[in-house]
Amino acid sequence: MALLQISEPGQSAAPHQHKLAVGIDLGTTNSLIATVRSGISTVLQDEQGHALLPSVVRYLPNGDVVVGHEALAQQSTDPVNTIASVKRFMGRSLKDIADRAHIPYRFVEGDEGTTKHLLLQTRAGLKSPVEISAEILKTLKARAEKSLGGELVGAVITVPAYFDDAQRQATKDAARLADLNVLRLLNEPTAAAVAYGLDNASEGTYVIYDLGGGTFDISILKLTKGVFEVLATNGDSALGGDDFDHRIYCWVLDKIRGGSSSFTPLSEEDTRLLLTKARQAKEWLTNNHEAQIVCRLSNGVLVDVTLTAPQFIELTQHLVAKTLSPTRKAMRDANLPLEDINGVVLVGGATRMPHVRHAVEEYFKQEPLTNLDPDKVVALGAAIQANMLVGNRSDNDLLLLDVTPLSLGLETMGGLVEKIIPRNSTLPIARAQEFTTFKDGQTAMSIHVLQGERELVSDCRSLARFELRGIPPMVAGAARIRVTFTVDADGLLSVSAHETTSNVEANIVVKPSYGLSEEQILTMLQSSFGAAENDKQARVLAEAKVDAESLLTAISAALKQDGDLLSMKGKQKIIAKMDVLKDLLLEGNIHAGSSGAIREATEALNAATEDFAARRMDASVSRALAGKNLDSLKI
Amino acid sequence: MSLNYFELFGLNPAFNIDLTALENNYRKIQSTSHPDRFVTALPAEKLQSMQIATTANEAYQTLKTPALRASYLLSLQGISATAETNTNMPANFLMQQLEWRENLEDAKAEKNMGMLESLLAEMQVEAKNLQADLVDLFDTKKDSAMAMEATRKLIFIDKVYADINKAIEQIEN
Numbered sequence: 001m002a003l004l005q006i007s008e009p010g011q012s013a014a015p016h017q018h019k020l021a022v023g024i025d026l027g028t029t030n031s032l033i034a035t036v037r038s039g040i041s042t043v044l045q046d047e048q049g050h051a052l053l054p055s056v057v058r059y060l061p062n063g064d065v066v067v068g069h070e071a072l073a074q075q076s077t078d079p080v081n082t083i084a085s086v087k088r089f090m091g092r093s094l095k096d097i098a099d100r101a102h103i104p105y106r107f108v109e110g111d112e113g114t115t116k117h118l119l120l121q122t123r124a125g126l127k128s129p130v131e132i133s134a135e136i137l138k139t140l141k142a143r144a145e146k147s148l149g150g151e152l153v154g155a156v157i158t159v160p161a162y163f164d165d166a167q168r169q170a171t172k173d174a175a176r177l178a179d180l181n182v183l184r185l186l187n188e189p190t191a192a193a194v195a196y197g198l199d200n201a202s203e204g205t206y207v208i209y210d211l212g213g214g215t216f217d218i219s220i221l222k223l224t225k226g227v228f229e230v231l232a233t234n235g236d237s238a239l240g241g242d243d244f245d246h247r248i249y250c251w252v253l254d255k256i257r258g259g260s261s262s263f264t265p266l267s268e269e270d271t272r273l274l275l276t277k278a279r280q281a282k283e284w285l286t287n288n289h290e291a292q293i294v295c296r297l298s299n300g301v302l303v304d305v306t307l308t309a310p311q312f313i314e315l316t317q318h319l320v321a322k323t324l325s326p327t328r329k330a331m332r333d334a335n336l337p338l339e340d341i342n343g344v345v346l347v348g349g350a351t352r353m354p355h356v357r358h359a360v361e362e363y364f365k366q367e368p369l370t371n372l373d374p375d376k377v378v379a380l381g382a383a384i385q386a387n388m389l390v391g392n393r394s395d396n397d398l399l400l401l402d403v404t405p406l407s408l409g410l411e412t413m414g415g416l417v418e419k420i421i422p423r424n425s426t427l428p429i430a431r432a433q434e435f436t437t438f439k440d441g442q443t444a445m446s447i448h449v450l451q452g453e454r455e456l457v458s459d460c461r462s463l464a465r466f467e468l469r470g471i472p473p474m475v476a477g478a479a480r481i482r483v484t485f486t487v488d489a490d491g492l493l494s495v496s497a498h499e500t501t502s503n504v505e506a507n508i509v510v511k512p513s514y515g516l517s518e519e520q521i522l523t524m525l526q527s528s529f530g531a532a533e534n535d536k537q538a539r540v541l542a543e544a545k546v547d548a549e550s551l552l553t554a555i556s557a558a559l560k561q562d563g564d565l566l567s568m569k570g571k572q573k574i575i576a577k578m579d580v581l582k583d584l585l586l587e588g589n590i591h592a593g594s595s596g597a598i599r600e601a602t603e604a605l606n607a608a609t610e611d612f613a614a615r616r617m618d619a620s621v622s623r624a625l626a627g628k629n630l631d632s633l634k635i
Numbered sequence: 636m637s638l639n640y641f642e643l644f645g646l647n648p649a650f651n652i653d654l655t656a657l658e659n660n661y662r663k664i665q666s667t668s669h670p671d672r673f674v675t676a677l678p679a680e681k682l683q684s685m686q687i688a689t690t691a692n693e694a695y696q697t698l699k700t701p702a703l704r705a706s707y708l709l710s711l712q713g714i715s716a717t718a719e720t721n722t723n724m725p726a727n728f729l730m731q732q733l734e735w736r737e738n739l740e741d742a743k744a745e746k747n748m749g750m751l752e753s754l755l756a757e758m759q760v761e762a763k764n765l766q767a768d769l770v771d772l773f774d775t776k777k778d779s780a781m782a783m784e785a786t787r788k789l790i791f792i793d794k795v796y797a798d799i800n801k802a803i804e805q806i807e808n
Contacts, residue, residue: 154674183674227662325807332800389674399666426692428670428685488685489670554677606678613679617687620667 019153019390021183022144023191023382026133026157026171028087028213028240029349031055032376033140034383035148036392041195041380044147052375053143055213057135058082059124067139079104079272081122085242086136088214089129090174091166094118098238104268104275128520130174137178154183156386158378160215161187162235162326162405164451165463165493172490183389185490188212189219190230190402191381192347195372197223204342205231205334209360209368210378211323212348214240218327220334220341229401232333232424234326239319241282241350247315248278248307252293255305270297277303285312286352313355320359327363333424344368349375401426404487408463411448413438415457420485423453427491432484434500441473445481449495468497470504537592544595548581548602555609558616565615574612577605639711640694650705650766650773650782652698661695701766702793705773705786712779716786728788735795743802751803758796765789 023041025032030052034043043051050069058071059081075082083105089097094109097118106121110128119126137157144152157180159171168185175182189208196202203223210217217235221228252274253266266274273295281291290308297303331338344360346368351357360368372380388398403426409419410433420431437445445468452460471479480500487493498505555578563571581601583589641648644660666672668687673680697703706716724732735754742750765785772782 184671224658224662227666328807329804332803389671391675399662399669399671401665401669426696428689429692430689486689489688550675551678554675558677609677610679613677613683616677617668617680617683 019392020144020148020150021153021383021386021390021392022140022155023186023379023384023386024137024140024155024157024180025188025191025379025382026087026136026159026174027055027378028085028215028242029055030213030375031136031140032379033144034376034379035144036383036387041383041387043376043379044144046143053136053139054084055086055136056082056084057086057132059122059127061123063124065124065135067135076269076273076276079268080106081124082272083120083122083127083132085214086129086132088238088242089118089120090133091164091168091170092118092129096238104271130170131177133171133174134177137174137180141178141180152180153390154181154386156184156186156191156382156389157182158186158188158191158382159491160210160212160235160237161189161217161219161230161233161402162215162237163491164237164406164461165408165491166461167237168491172492182490183386185492186382186385186400187217187219187230187233187402187405187491188378189217189233189347190221190228190400191379191385192345192372192377193219193221193223193228193381194384194398194400195377195381196345196369197228202343205336205340207327207341207344207364208347209323209327209344209351210235210347211350211356212240213350214238214242216240216323216326218323218330220330220336227399227401229426230403230424231336232330233403233405234330234333235405236322236326239322241279241348243319244282244316244350244353245275245278247319248281248293248312249274251307251311251315252278252303252305256301256303264299267298270299273297274303281307282312282353285309286354309354317355320356323356324359324363338365341366345377346370347374347377402489402491403427404429404491406451407453408485408487408493409450409460410435410483411450411457416455417450417452417457417460420483421487425487428486428488430484430486432482435481435483436477437471437474437479437481438476440476442476442479443471443473444469445471445497447483447495447497449485449493463493464495466495466497468499468504470502471499472502472504474501537595541590541592541595541598544598544602545585545590548585548598551602551605552578552581555605558609558612562612562616562619565619566612570612574605574608577601577608581605640698640707643691643694644698646698648708648711650701650708651770652704654699657695657698661691664691701762701769702786702789705769705782705789708773709779709783709786714779714783716783716790724784724787732791732795739795739799739802743805746806748803748806751799751806755796755799755803758792758799762789762792762796765792 020035022033022035032043032052034041036042045051046053053068054072056068056071056075058066058074058078060066071082072084075084094107097103097107108119108121108126110117110119117128119128120132141152155175157171157175159168163171171185172182189210192208192210193206196206205220205222208217208219208221210219215235215237216239217233219233220231222231277293277295281293284291285307290306292304292306294304341364344364344366346357346360351374357368385400403424404421405423407419407423408421409417412418418433420433421429435445446465447468448457448465449463450457450460451463454460468481471481481497482500483495483497485493485495496505555574559571559574566574581598584594584598584601639648644657646652646657665688668684668691670681670684670688673684676684697707709716738750738754741747742754765788768785769782769789772778772785
């Protein structure tokens, strides 16, 4: 634990000012926000003392939006406008939602052409899962700023390790709509490991079994001297506690229908009511032998059934078994015998179910660790990481090396997928592969980016399609098209392609074909700020200002620390460019249309510091590895 | 001038390397260069940190995995182990390959887990023997031609190993 710092009277602690950074667990059922205060990671509570914010958003008739307990309370009476478990729809298209009939929402397919993502019809209009998630993030952000008394510098937001590129991108878009600066997307099991690792100062190999409301993750991590290396991860991004509720719900339906097939379909209200009763029964069975489910449906039918623990186990054992298959895969990928596992950590509210715990214990032949609250552990770990990323810790003793959960590849002849980056590759990673033309004189090539483990294109998730044009006409097989995949530390992919004999280039940041376009995000930002065009301009200006200011701050800090790496002339050159930018940012000089000029000056300043940045990196590399310089480390 | 992967981690280019030193030096590089250390840094620094971390990951994977390490050693001598022109293999190894493939297909068709597991174990033994040969060929005899043949065998064994795992996975689903 870090010691409290007390500055001398009259002297400010400015050089080491504590930056406000938070960790957010954006969960299927509940969301949390945590921060590190006085060296201890703490979950922030709302004014009523609740730590958990139910991930439920309700659109009210008067145009207001409520999030959390208040929305949850109205779920049964206003199911269509009260959205729960929206995380299950992030980055998904309509056909991905298997059990639509049992979900009381009105789904709509997004516009043809630009997107195929799904939308939900509410009284406030069509809402995308990204917008709904943004409401949850806004509520958490407001909670944190109120309780910490200042604006947040940034947030680490957790995602299931098994989230694909589309789901990660959707999460990042939601943060942008909520006006949150995302420091990093962090995998939930890794966050849990951080919380555990720091508390227990553990070394060794650990398994994180994370069964949340809607997602299942399994990660195997090796902890060595402050480095958390993910060896393998696997999971199911559509399996969680909700599915157990759903099994109980179906069982109750069977009971009340008896043998009759003429039973009318349930109303949306009744569906929601029964699902809520099912969840309560599941929770009750954690500590009790039987649960009574009693309620009256809108058609007057009285439901009064008793579910015993053994019955519940029988109903849901196949779901528990479904978690063991990814577990075995992850163990195989990590290439480790069971005896090498030093501990198994349970994360997620659904791991409270006794038969889940029992199955984990039986598989790993050891009792799982549960000394941290499974609901809070992810947020606590995310806060620790956020605190470190903004530089609040000076001892830099922790590093997370995460992996990509799913293989990434390209479509080749015959509808087959050629893998470029295999699953469980440590991030960041870049891989290139050369392809050639199929026909004589071919001048364009279509590039189809896919994610998944299967061999057929149709069995994998399509992330993006783009075209490389202007290939000089050559005989078939003569052109050399080099496609490079890069996955950054957030697990987000970008792809570029170029023809090596002519240097024709095409770059793309993969935006999933059913995700939101930049245009749509801007429109949403606009509508959240009001409808006028000048709001859009104001937003663009605000973003340009923030970027300019953060660059100025970073350069000032770098000059102060390593100014002696520059010649007098070099230093002056940078300072001159800084002055230009500072001048543009002066109160009197700024106007609605100045975002372009600010962007330009920011870019010019950035370009002027490239050499300085290289020298700084060089110095830091040679400190780490005596005698080696930066150039020698480049590919 | 660029360092090769061995130099990057302060190791002598050889097949038999100190894996602990490799691991420690890898962590040391990532601890100073990973993008997480540059979240509030200059954009140019972020870019470079990304490049260094990426190279270190690639280099680490290459040296950690025996077949990749062997191929890399050959590439430093200007030899490509996987070039299409290198198709010569001793007849007895080709026969053996066929047998393994047939066994794999049979086990797959019968969904015979036990057979797959024992094939897996057999591949592990084969890989281990080849690695011992590679230490001798690369580091003692310095016989590039024989080392290349053994490397190609190891690459093949790894492939069968991966295919067996895939078959096990399919049966489990």
